[in-house]
Amino acid sequence: MSVSKPPPPPSASHLTIPPSSTSTPSSSASSPSAPPPPSPVKISMQEHFAINVCPGPILPIPQISDFFPRFHDYPCTPPPPREKKILKEETFNGEMGGGFKDGERRGDNSGDREEVADSDDDDTYLGMLEFTLLFDQENNCLHCTIHKAKGLKAMDSNGLADPYVKLHLLPGASKANKLRTKTLKNTLNPVWNETLVYHGITAADMTTKTLRLCVCDMDRLGRNEFIGEVRVALKKLREGDNKRYNMGLERIAQNKESNNQAVEQGALVAEEERGRILVSLCYNTEKGCLLVGIIRCAHLAAMDSNGYSDPFVKIILQPDMGKKSKYKTSVKKKTLNPEFNEEFSYEVTLDLLAKKTLEISVWDYDLGMSNDFIGGVELGINASGQRLRHWFECLKNKGKKVEYWHTLTQQGAPSSDKTD
DSSP states (O other): OOOOOOOOOOOTTEEEEOOOOOSOHHHHHHOTTSOOOOOOEEEEHHHHHHHHHOOSOOOOOOOGGGSOGGGSSSOSSOOOGGGOOOOOSBOTTSOBSOOOOTTSOOTTTHHHHHHHHHHTOIIIIIOEEEEEEEEETTTTEEEEEEEEEESOOOOSTTSOOOEEEEEEEESSOOGGGOEEOOOOOSOSSOEEEEEEEEESOOHHHHHHOEEEEEEEEOOSSSOOEEEEEEEEEGGGSOBTOOEEEEEEOBOOOOOHHHHHHHHHHHHHHHHHOOOEEEEEEEEETTTTEEEEEEEEEESOOOOSTTSOOOEEEEEEEESOOSGGGEEEOOOOOSOSSOEEEEEEEEEOOHHHHTTOEEEEEEEEOOTTSOOEEEEEEEEETTOOTHHHHHHHHHHHSTTOOEEEEEEOBOTTOOSSOOOO
């Protein structure tokens, strides 16, 4: 008795795929002349797993730059709000702003890219700044009231910012014309309601200067971060007009040529002007003396390595060279806009005063070294322009205090401060 052995089972490493046939069992039974079925196709277990795991094209392995979009050439996934950035540079395939190579899917992510681009608009994403400007020509002052900001860009890891506003006068931005508000912690909608004043601003300055307002985020552990800025041409501001602005913050959008021009213009201004000083003159007929008031200085030249100066003012009534003709104010430390409010008197008759000259000089105090000369101005009969007008008004309007701003120059600068 012969026993037929059953066919051996398929090996564990292979799977048998039944042949695909379009004919039904009834049709195969009715046609005995049909060819025998083909041998089964064997597929390895590795290929079977590969088909189930990777049904589509193989995707690239994520890299560390995918998780840090700031250091990546193009955003693979929508970055967090702080890192939103739309690159308009040319990508590998020559298209603008797409950031995808040939062969990758585009249709599914096109809407996401458009939303990111819309949300990154300067006017809405960076925020708005509300402020008021007022030019007081009588006192040569520009009042800048910073009210509030709205919808600022988040700069800190907690989704907030520590904003403050700093102001510059262009061209020739320097520490001498920089003002800043206080810093408000953890807010994207700060309210300052703070007024900053520029002294010594003339009508001529209003026709050539531009006010730059920068909103920045203060960082104690690192460098303060720039959020956005607005610029206002002061020539559009009328005298006595309290104008309110509500402007969207913008990024720095200047060409290299315009930057170079601003630097050149600022250098020319620095060469011509060493700063300004506000002086008051009054001849007291009852006491028979000249009262000289040194009120304040503005936009002085920086003489120290830290970008500031330690200014003080000296006045001498010429030609009398006695000790009674020399006075000196106190020293104001580390400032380019010192406020003195000090007054000095000279006992002199009105007839002799008309023949004298008042020399005013501003110095930078240096401990253990010769003081540096910043600039000076002479008032008297030999002066010209506004200096002569100031002197004549003092002599004409006896008993009345007359105040004028004067521009400091380096003409007749002494080699060192020998009068200390």
